[in-house]
Amino acid sequence: MLHAYLNIFAIFALMFLGYWLSFKQWFSNQTAEAFSKLVLNLALPFNMFLTITSNFSKEQFLHLFSGMIIPIISMSLTFFLSLLYRKIWPTKSGRGGTFTTMFTCSNTIFIGLPINLAIFGEEAVPFVLLYYIVNTTFFWTIGIYEIARDNPEFQQAKVSFHPLVVLKKVFSPALLGFLIGICWMMGAMPVPDFIRTFGGYLANLTTPLSMFVIGIIVYFSGLKNLKINRDVLGVLFGRYLFSPLIVWVLGQFITVPPMMLAVFIIQSSMPVQNAVTILTRAYHADEEFAASSLGYSVLLYMFYVPLLLKLIL
Incomplete structure (x- = not known):
């Protein structure tokens, strides 16, 4: 347990370094955008590919997908719970x-992947991606639709999404790296040494660059601009109480491997999605509310995650 805590502390130390280097003007918002592209388009795809081809057999992997029912049901229930919360x-x-x-939606990659790697190691990556697939699909379909509806000038009938745009967001380079890794593993093909070495260097960039991005976002959001109110508290209750609790309850009825359930609980309790602030700006929704929710969810997570680990490990 102490080892897991120390690993998590190292993860957040990277975030604080990103914050500090932003303060020193080494990093800018453009730096965060460049790092995000590096992670999502290069580092993460190789990470997924190498993890699948190195750690799993065909039989082991086919057994994994039975557990995807938990994130599907849990996110659906969390979504309807949020609507009920808004009624009350x-x-x-x-x-x-x-x-x-x-x-409803959590930060499954930029914080979720590094935290799960710090706690469980490479064996957790496929479980992380199973939750990521459901979370990303929900976010770029129902989630973006909900955000668009906040624009007072948007009539519901006018909100539409091109199928190709949605497919591009869901079938990201990370997911494609995962799918290619599955095909490679199913075909029992050896990975050439050059690809393993080259890909390994890129894959190792995933955690530091991801946490630098979070640190940069928190800095440029401005700590003094973060405002706590009843709605922000509601988001925090959703992220840190209701969402993981629903996953845990489902795990008592749906049998999955213990590590898979633990990863799903951790993934469900991640901070707010990074992209929410960008989307609220694009759709002229409440950007200040989104930035405050993101900032507080990231900062409070440092104190929350040790308690969560104490309960589930």
Whole structure:
């Protein structure tokens, strides 16, 4: 347990380094964008490919997909719970859809992957990706629709999404790396040494660059600009109480490997998705609310995750 805590502390030390280097003007918002592209388009795909081809057999992997039912059901229940929450404690006008999306969707890659790697090692990566597939699909379909509805000038009938745009977001380079890794593993083909070495260097960039991105985002959001209110507290309850609790309850009825359930619980309790602040700006929703929810969820997670590990490990 102490080893896991020390690994997590190292992860957050990288985030604080990203924050400090932003303060020193080494990093800018453009740096965060470049690092995000590096992670999502190069480092993460190789990470997924090498993990699958190195750690799993065909039989082991086929057994994994039976567990995907838990994130599907849990995210659906969390979504409807957010709507019920809004009925009981109505959110401020113009932020209801953003509230629902942040209540339901978590940061499964930029924080979720490094934290799970720190706790469980490479064996957790396929479980991380199973949750990521469901989370990303929900976020770029229902989630973005909910955010768009917060724009007072948007009529519901006018909100539409091109199928190719949605497919591009869901079938990201990370997921494609995962799928290629599955095909490679199913075919029992050896990975050439050059690809393993070259890909390994890129894969090792995933954690430090991801946490630098979070540190940069927190810095440029401005700590003094983060405002706590009832709606932000509702988002935090959704992220850190209701979402993981639903996953845990489902795990008592649906039998999955213990590590898979633990990873799903951790993934379900991650901070708010990075992209929410960008989307609220694009759709003229409540960007300040989104930035405050993201900032507080990231900062509080440092104190929350040790308690969560104490309960589930």
